[in-house]
Amino acid sequence: MKALKAKASILALAAPFALAACGDSAEPAGEATMDPAAAETAEAQTATAELKDTEGNVVGNVTVTGEDGALMVEVNAMNMPAGMHGAHIHETGDCSAGDFASAGGHWNPDNKNHGPNSEPPNPHAGDIGNIEIAEDGTGTLSNTSSGTWAGLMDADGSAFVVHADADDKESQPSGNAGARIACGVFVSS
Numbered sequence: 001m002k003a004l005k006a007k008a009s010i011l012a013l014a015a016p017f018a019l020a021a022c023g024d025s026a027e028p029a030g031e032a033t034m035d036p037a038a039a040e041t042a043e044a045q046t047a048t049a050e051l052k053d054t055e056g057n058v059v060g061n062v063t064v065t066g067e068d069g070a071l072m073v074e075v076n077a078m079n080m081p082a083g084m085h086g087a088h089i090h091e092t093g094d095c096s097a098g099d100f101a102s103a104g105g106h107w108n109p110d111n112k113n114h115g116p117n118s119e120p121p122n123p124h125a126g127d128i129g130n131i132e133i134a135e136d137g138t139g140t141l142s143n144t145s146s147g148t149w150a151g152l153m154d155a156d157g158s159a160f161v162v163h164a165d166a167d168d169k170e171s172q173p174s175g176n177a178g179a180r181i182a183c184g185v186f187v188s189s
Helices: 002-022 036-042
Strands: 046-053 058-067 070-077 083-090 127-133 139-145 159-163 180-185
Touching: 046 159, 058 159, 058 180, 070 127, 070 159
Parallel strands: none
Antiparallel strands: 046 058, 046 180, 058 070, 070 139, 083 127, 083 159, 127 139, 159 180
C-alpha cells in the first residue's frame, strides 16, 4: 500500500511537467524569451532634466544615460549668459527655492573632495565641469559621472544646476562657482 501511495505521489508531482512538455507553444523549441521587465532593465537607463532660470524660463536640458557602470551626462543650453559656468549634479531633486538652494549641495555619495584639481584628486560624483556659453547664449557639455543610477534616482532624486561663474575645480566644498542661475530636476524617461 505504501508503494502504491508513493507512486501516486510521484505521478501527481510529475503530471504538470509532462503536460507542460506536451503543450502547444508559440515559441520554437530552444528559444527563450526575456521577461518584459527584465528587457527594460537590460536597456540603458535614461533621465532628463529641463533647466529653468530663476524667472522660470526654459534655458536648456540635460540627459543622463547609464552606460558601462558610469553615467554619461549631456547638457544643451540656450538663452544663457555668455561665459564659463560651473555645471553640477546636486543631491536633491528640488528646484523650488528662488535661488535653487533647495537642490542641496553637490552630489557626493562617497564623501570626496571637490574637483579634479583637489588634493587628492577625487571629484564628487556631481562634478561635471564647466560649460562654455557662446555669445548667442548656447552651449553644450558632455562628461561622465562616477555616480550610480540608484544614487542619481534615489528617494529624494537629484537636480542639475548651472552656476553664474566658472568652477575653479579645487575650492572646497563646491568650486567657488557662485550663484545658481539654472536648475532642473531629473526624471526617468
